[in-house]
Amino acid sequence: MRCRVTGFVAVAAVLLAVSTALAHHSVSGQFDVNKPMTLKGVISKIDWINPHVYVHLDVKEKDGSMTTWALSTLPTAMMRRAGLTKETLAGKPGEEVTIDAVPARDGSKNLGWINRITYADGHSFAPTGQ
Amino acid sequence: MTYRALIGSVIVAMSLAAASVAAQVSARVPQRGTPEQLKQLSSKPTPKLADGRTDFNGTWDHLGGIEFVRPQTKADGSICLIGCAPPSRAGGPPPAPFPPVQTDFPKYKPEFVAKVKDLTEHQVKYDTVLQCQPPGVPRIGPPSKIVQNAREVVFLYDDVNGSFFRIIPTDGRPRRKDVPASYLGDALGRIEGDTLVVETTNFNDETWLTDNGAFHTKELKVTERFRRRGDTIEYSALVQDSSVLAEPWSPKAQVMWITDVEIEEPARCEDRDLEHIVDGSHHDNPR
Numbered sequence: 001m002r003c004r005v006t007g008f009v010a011v012a013a014v015l016l017a018v019s020t021a022l023a024h025h026s027v028s029g030q031f032d033v034n035k036p037m038t039l040k041g042v043i044s045k046i047d048w049i050n051p052h053v054y055v056h057l058d059v060k061e062k063d064g065s066m067t068t069w070a071l072s073t074l075p076t077a078m079m080r081r082a083g084l085t086k087e088t089l090a091g092k093p094g095e096e097v098t099i100d101a102v103p104a105r106d107g108s109k110n111l112g113w114i115n116r117i118t119y120a121d122g123h124s125f126a127p128t129g130q
Numbered sequence: 131m132t133y134r135a136l137i138g139s140v141i142v143a144m145s146l147a148a149a150s151v152a153a154q155v156s157a158r159v160p161q162r163g164t165p166e167q168l169k170q171l172s173s174k175p176t177p178k179l180a181d182g183r184t185d186f187n188g189t190w191d192h193l194g195g196i197e198f199v200r201p202q203t204k205a206d207g208s209i210c211l212i213g214c215a216p217p218s219r220a221g222g223p224p225p226a227p228f229p230p231v232q233t234d235f236p237k238y239k240p241e242f243v244a245k246v247k248d249l250t251e252h253q254v255k256y257d258t259v260l261q262c263q264p265p266g267v268p269r270i271g272p273p274s275k276i277v278q279n280a281r282e283v284v285f286l287y288d289d290v291n292g293s294f295f296r297i298i299p300t301d302g303r304p305r306r307k308d309v310p311a312s313y314l315g316d317a318l319g320r321i322e323g324d325t326l327v328v329e330t331t332n333f334n335d336e337t338w339l340t341d342n343g344a345f346h347t348k349e350l351k352v353t354e355r356f357r358r359r360g361d362t363i364e365y366s367a368l369v370q371d372s373s374v375l376a377e378p379w380s381p382k383a384q385v386m387w388i389t390d391v392e393i394e395e396p397a398r399c400e401d402r403d404l405e406h407i408v409d410g411s412h413h414d415n416p417r
Contacts, residue, residue: 029254029407050290050399051260074211075290076397082201082209105408123207126214 027128031072031102031113039069039099039112048086050075055089055114057099071101073114074127084125095120163191163387171387174360176324179278184324184358186276186283189393190386192365236344236369236379249343254407256343258336262291262399264313266337267330267352268367270294272386274393276356283319283326288393298328305331311348313337326356339369340381346371361388 027033041059053076057069079089091097097119101112118124163171177185202214238246249256259265273285273296281301287294298319305318309332316332333350350371357364363386369379 029409030403047400048397050397051262051401052403053397054402070402072403077288077290078196078199078211081196081199082203082211084209104406106406108406111406121206123204123209125208126210128212 027102027113030105032105033102035103036115037101037103037112039071039101040096041069041099042094042096043090044068046086046090048076050077053079053089055099055117057097067110069099069101069110069112071099071112071114078127089117089125091117091119163193163385168362168385168387171361172359176358176360181280183321184326185278186326186356186358186363187278188388189275189391190272190363191274191389191391192272192384192386234340234380234382235342236339237376238374239376242374246343246345249338249345250341251343253341253343254404257338257341259291259338260401260404262401263336264294265289265291266313266333266339267315268354268369268381269338269340270314272356272363272365272384283328286393288396290396291399293396296330300326311335315350315352324358326358328354328356330354339379345374347373349373356386362386 039057039059041057043055044058045056047054047056052072053074055071055073057071059067059069061067079085097117099117100115102115104111114127116124116126179185198213199211200214202210254260259269264270270287270289274288275286277284277286278300281299283298283300285296285298287296294314296314296317298317300319300321302320303318306316309316311332311334313334313336315330317328317330319326319328321327330352331350333346333348333352335346335348335350337346338344339346339350346369350369353368353370355364355366355368364383365386366383367381369375369381
């Protein structure tokens with residue numbers, strides 16, 4: 001596992017391109033879509049709740065400590081439209097995943113919105129097509 | 131191992147991995163009702179009960195306000211849900227607009243237009259749907275399951291805010307006078323040929339008719355019509371609240387189609403977001 005790394009310019013450009021659409025949604029009211037970040041870690045828990053599912057990601061920091069991020073995503077009904085379940089979203093136990101996300105605007109630590117989860121075998125889940 | 135054999139092995143491995151992921155996500159996936167499918171389903175005979183009345187029993191799918199969710203799954207099992215790039219093959223459906231464009235909205239009397247504007251600008255604060263409360267009628271949309279007997283029809287809802295039910299007497303009994311006003315109101319129904327007509331009153335005033343500040347009063351009356359055609363139901367609603375609306379309003383009609391994907395107990399609704407919204411910004415809540 002590696003520590004949190006900042007996003008790339010290309011990711012920022014994509015986010016800016018979609019920010020108009022997201023401006024109507026609470027994503028931009030709650031999360032800073034202009035600060036993309038990339039997290040690497042292990043999914044430790046899925047809160048399969050509405051109106052937004054939460055993915056908890058354990059990220060190992062450089063000093064060896066562990067930080068758990070709470071990352072929000074779409075409602076369960078939308079997941080079901082694609083056949084996604086709590087289990088498929090969680091991936092395999094202990095599997096390292098990469099999550100592209102944006103952080104909370106209110107300064108809440110370790111809170112974010114998921115743009116994409118990329119699993120160890122390369123397949124990904126992109127809730128809003130980014 | 132030759133280069134060709136190596137490539138072949140990689141392709142086989144990737145295919146197996148993709149098949150594995152696809153198998154994981156294929157179970158119990160609701161299917162989208164395309165116009166062709168709906169036309170075929172509606173052309174089937176309309177079933178009748180033993181007493182000759184139209185049969186409305188069944189589990190019914192509809193897009194429930196999330197028609198902009200058009201999942202795409204790639205060969206490697208990757209999934210995109212909203213705003214996905216169009217498939218590379220020609221002729222694929224275009225991505226649905228997101229957020230959805232709201233084209234149907236009730237017309238309010240002039241003296242209430244400013245209130246609607248204020249509510250929609252502060253939707254995060256005032257829209258109780260965002261606080262996991264029942265969505266009201268007609269905002270809740272068509273039911274997910276209908277159970278019918280000789281005396282009544284029961285609607286079951288698998289909603290993002292929870293499990294809800296409505297009991298609709300159809301045996302001519304009078305409307306109850308001893309129940310408090312509620313989110314989903316008090317319904318009476320009648321069956322007119324192939325159409326179930328449901329008239330609901332006795333609502334509280336805590337819900338909205340639709341997104342964007344569409345408040346109502348306790349004078350609200352909603353008449354819903356369920357016309358069964360084959361294995362589909364055409365759903366429409368007429369909203370009347372003359373104390374605030376300039377005229378009756380009908381939300382966009384929907385088509386329900388019968389499905390063998392049974393409804394499930396919805397995940398619990400637990401808001402964790404509203405306290406983190408820093409600017410009180412609008413939150414579209416399509417249904």
